[in-house]
């Protein structure tokens with residue numbers, strides 16, 4: 212072992228003594244991360260060296276188990292580090308990330324380019340095939356995964372090509388960090404300032420108060436500042452009566468990252484696209500999309516293109532029909548005006564109003580955060596899986612806004628300790644938080660090391676003024692259930708190996724359980740349980756319940772089209788050969804327009820959910836060439852929703868089946884085998900088409 216240089220008073224030096232190994236946030240300071248991460252890298256390198264240098268014949272214990280035991284210190288520091296970087300960043304953390312990014316990439320390369328290590332795994336496979344070693348199914352799957360990862364990381368390349376690959380990986384890691392950082396800074400700079408309250412007519416008093424406070428904090432006392440959210444569609448645009456303000460917000464949203472200033476992301480994204488194409492070429496793939504799809508359940512970029520291409524025309528046709536109805540409403544007040552993206556959500560709200568259905572403003576008083584969580588999200592998990600939740604006020608999170616719940620399994624006779632793990636909730640937005648919503652883990656469940664899970668959910672809900680309740684819109688309720696679906700995947704994981712824990716499944720599978728969990732948001736029993744007026748205690752009017760729980764396709768044309776726009780853009784950028792990637796930043800918009808036109812998506816005023824310049828999923832995070840995953844997962848999701856309905860919906864028996872056959876398995880076997888085990892057959896696309904009103908798609 213290399214000498215351990217980590218100071219013993221560093222809180223990451225030893226496993227935390229706190230329940231479930233929660234990091235000791237009372238003690239953790241930003242300056243603890245770098246030494247812990249560097250010591251973790253050194254420790255794992257030494258551990259792997261020992262495994263590679265082993266002279267006894269390879270066994271499960273001295274290869275697979277040993278590999279999976281390695282890197283404990285690194286994981287202990289890295290999981291909290293990346294969580295904090297996403298949820299509560301500051302300059303010191305961002306600097307450290309940029310400084311460390313290349314070292315982390317080099318560390319990964321050093322593992323996967325170590326021929327001795329691979330030889331041990333090949334030796335184990337040979338011994339298993341010869342019947343000298345017996346592998347359990349999860350061990351056979353693990354061995355297969357490790358060997359595949361070695362091949363995909365370039366183990367078979369020449370020494371000089373491996374060196375080129377290492378340089379590409381290091382540079383790509385730096386560029387992704389730079390993209391996220393510019394985007395976050397640019398988002399703050401793109402907020403829209405209003406000086407006249409009339410411009411903001413339509414916002415609620417709370418929203419106005421929030422905008423006034425944001426303006427004051429930014430040094431514009433007496434004005435109002437409307438911040439931007441990560442997707443293209445900005446929620447406020449749906450309620451702003453003033454058309455010019457709507458268009459200003461929309462314009463600010465769509466031009467993020469392309470102003471030619473310090474926050475311009477175009478040069479960064481072009482370099483990322485080119486280097487990814489070069490790396491794919493080096494590894495023997497035609498382009499990055501082919502490299503990514505091979506490791507996913509989709510299998511090939513052609514399969515992805517086929518699926519997106521089938522859906523696009525039907526989605527656009529639906530959006531066109533929706534647009535025609537909106538244009539009619541627009542022309543009542545603005546004869547002859549051209550329908551634009553900024554009008555869409557606003558007018559859709561008016562159309563719904565015409566049908567006596569509740570809009571978000573009417574619903575909000577019934578959707579109070581605490582009640583939605585306790586009597587909705589957690590209640591559904593209780594009824595399905597028998598889980599219960601107790602808030603642990605004695606434990607400290609990484610930010611004062613975090614809340615920590617201990618999760619208990621249904622009690623069983625003879626098993627006194629039924630603690631499952633911890634759920635950390637971080638729902639409120641902060642200027643230093645990344646946009647969107649996501650799940651992280653601080654500890655991954657695994658039996659090898661006897662670790663129980665600690666999972667985090669992050670959202671970006673605007674915090675109300677002190678003493679005011681947090682009232683949610685429909686999308687926020689859906690997001691709470693969605694992210695908690697990921698949390699359940701982590702909490703209910705029951706696997707042996709850390710690398711197979713919970714959500715360690717392919718990208719185009721991981722959104723499936725979280726999307727399934729969204730169904731409980733609109734389940735009549737659960738909805739009645741949480742949707743109660745926060746002042747009067749009155750239940751939601753029955754006709755609204757009917758409206759919310761009915762399968763509806765309102766707005767699906769827009770939603771599917773904007774989603775497909777982003778997914779197709781992602782594929783288009785990643786299906787290029789190196790020399791095909793534009794070199795001039797001005798060509799980003801041209802390339803984007805051509806890609807959308809080629810898919811027929813330029814026919815309606817529905818911008819992609821993310822434009823290239825602020826598409827953090829694909830440039831700054833792990834979804835490159837994989838944004839299609841959401842709709843790919845939705846095929847499984849819609850088919851599973853049908854499975855639940857066929858079997859009586861919200862019952863303990865159904866939850867137990869879903870847990871045992873799917874959630875608990877994590878990445879310990881082929882995920883599609885888990886699905887087949889649950890459903891009794893492969894997934895069918897019909898339920899997705901029906902849900903999204905795409906019945907006319909040819910199959």
Ligand SMILES: [Zn+2]
Pocket residue numbers: 693694697722725
């Ligand atoms: Zn998700």
